[in-house]
Amino acid sequence: MSDVQIVNAPPGVEGSGFFATSLDKAIGLARSHSLWPLPFATSCCGIEFMATMGSNYDLSRFGAERLSFSPRQADLLMVMGTISKKMAPVLRQVYLQMAEPRWVMAVGACASSGGIFDTYSVLQGIDEIIPVDVYVPGCPPRPEGIIDGFMNIQKLVQTESLRRRDSPEYTKLLAQYGIQ
Numbered sequence: 001m002s003d004v005q006i007v008n009a010p011p012g013v014e015g016s017g018f019f020a021t022s023l024d025k026a027i028g029l030a031r032s033h034s035l036w037p038l039p040f041a042t043s044c045c046g047i048e049f050m051a052t053m054g055s056n057y058d059l060s061r062f063g064a065e066r067l068s069f070s071p072r073q074a075d076l077l078m079v080m081g082t083i084s085k086k087m088a089p090v091l092r093q094v095y096l097q098m099a100e101p102r103w104v105m106a107v108g109a110c111a112s113s114g115g116i117f118d119t120y121s122v123l124q125g126i127d128e129i130i131p132v133d134v135y136v137p138g139c140p141p142r143p144e145g146i147i148d149g150f151m152n153i154q155k156l157v158q159t160e161s162l163r164r165r166d167s168p169e170y171t172k173l174l175a176q177y178g179i180q
Helices: 023-032 044-053 088-097 108-113 143-159 168-176
Strands: 037-041 076-080 103-107 134-136
Touching (some): 023 143, 037 044, 037 088, 044 076, 044 108, 076 108, 103 108, 103 143, 108 134, 134 143
Parallel strands (some): 076 103, 103 134
16 A cells, blocks of 8 residues: 555645636736737838847747738737827827727837927827837837837736726726827
């Protein structure tokens, strides 16, 4: 007869090898590693983004394998470069065509704050027309900075509650931008 010890399962483990988790965490994990970015590149930051997608840095290793050039199939809008006031309505329309949930990353000084172009024709940050989730500094930012910004988006997506988009705070935020 062998000595069999009965060991209690650690907290969170139930049944035959299953870990208990919440639906929010499981969906957040799946979403964070299957983002479909839409690159909206207008100037030099777009070139750095191309380097980020190249073989030396390879953003696809982080869960962005498929770039989407259709707003209806994207969930991450990556705005890179100078946005003129003529281009602002186009950017806003692209944002509104994206399905919820959607996230926005402002890449570089121009998209974040207008950069060195403090003129009447340049939008002084895309947060004047659409909400921004992550800002990536630099003029232009290095590929490592873009990857860091993407990983910050992933953390945000992973920890976001499924009910956040229905919250009064989120509705109020969108109302500030005139979005219903």
